[in-house]
């Protein structure tokens with residue numbers, strides 16, 4: 001078995017009580033202590049607004065978050081917009097795109113509502129949203145190493161298709177789409193690719209080549225708070241959107257002087273163009289501190305490498321257990337085909353999963369279930385011992 005490297009994020013950076021094994025950053029990432037400290041410091045400016053320095057304590061915090069998010073995603077800070085959530089990032093695209101009646105959007109079947117409802121709502125503007133099966137028999141049939149979801153989406157493109165919106169990593173079955181392949185092929189066909197990136201951001205490295213927009217909340221793998229996320233948009237694509245931003249979205253004059261310049265453009269061309277009003281400064285501060293921490297240990301590339309070792313370690317132990325053999329083989333095939341993100345989603349009967357989860361909780365092990373999938377999500381703080389403990393828990397309760 002491959003020796004696991006020491007975790008890139010020391011567990012002591014978090015507030016885990018002894019024995020607590022949190023395998024659920026796909027639900028909610030833990031806030032690092034350093035981020036809580038950064039929040040506590042900025043909270044002073046809320047208690048004492050007379051001490052607030054507008055540039056240092058407000059605008060610089062927002063700029064720092066844009067810079068950190070850009071560094072993590074390997075993009076430019078000017079293309080980052082601060083948004084409250086994945087959903088609001090996707091809504092900025094859905095509401096702002098210059099739709100014509102009879103245009104079409106494609107989304108995969110069984111998307112999380114954040115990447116479904118904003119597109120379905122466009123029916124009121126005469127835009128059709130079509131849901132595409134990503135593999136034969138979805139969702140009853142389980143995804144395996146042979147699936148080609150990108151090809152299925154590309155094959156579904158019709159003359160009216162303007163945009164495809166996908167989850168990079170799916171919340172229930174954990175399948176990861178090949179963004180590079182899909183992005184380039186969409187670009188070649190003149191179709192925009194919009195990505196819900198929340199289940200991979202912070203723990204996996206995305207390719208934004210050919211992608212038009214990538215939205216993520218900050219509270220899962222990015223280890224920030226709920227209510228603060230980021231949206232990356234391609235520059236030319238962003239100029240085509242209705243600018244939904246308001247006063248902070250203007251070029252600098254107003255935020256600096258409080259004067260609206262008569263001859264100034266209303267909206268800046270950078271990511272602020274899509275930012276609506278004052279963000280949560282506390283949320284921005286926390287997310288920035290979390291991103292700095294991720295960057296300081298080598299960013300998502302380092303975390304991804306670590307997760308892979310742990311996933312293989314767990315799967316190889318489960319392969320020897322009769323109750324887990326088949327799922328372990330299926331997930332190993334998906335891993336070999338580079339079809340997984342940070343979540344290992346084991347398919348089991350719901351009553352088995354309920355029993356497993358409650359016995360896990362009795363041992364301070366927290367995982368989560370979506371539909372009939374048990375989700376085990378590793379991140380940078382997990383150790384080889386955590387993977388072994390997970391195997392023992394699963395093996396002892398569902399053999």
Ligand SMILES: Cc1ncc(COP(=O)(O)O)c(C=O)c1O
Pocket residue numbers: 026027084085086087088112114115167169170171196198199216217218229
């Ligand atoms: C794939 C996916 N998209 C979006 C969301 C919701 O994100 P937000 O609250 O940032 O809109 C979730 C939350 O579980 C998710 O799994």
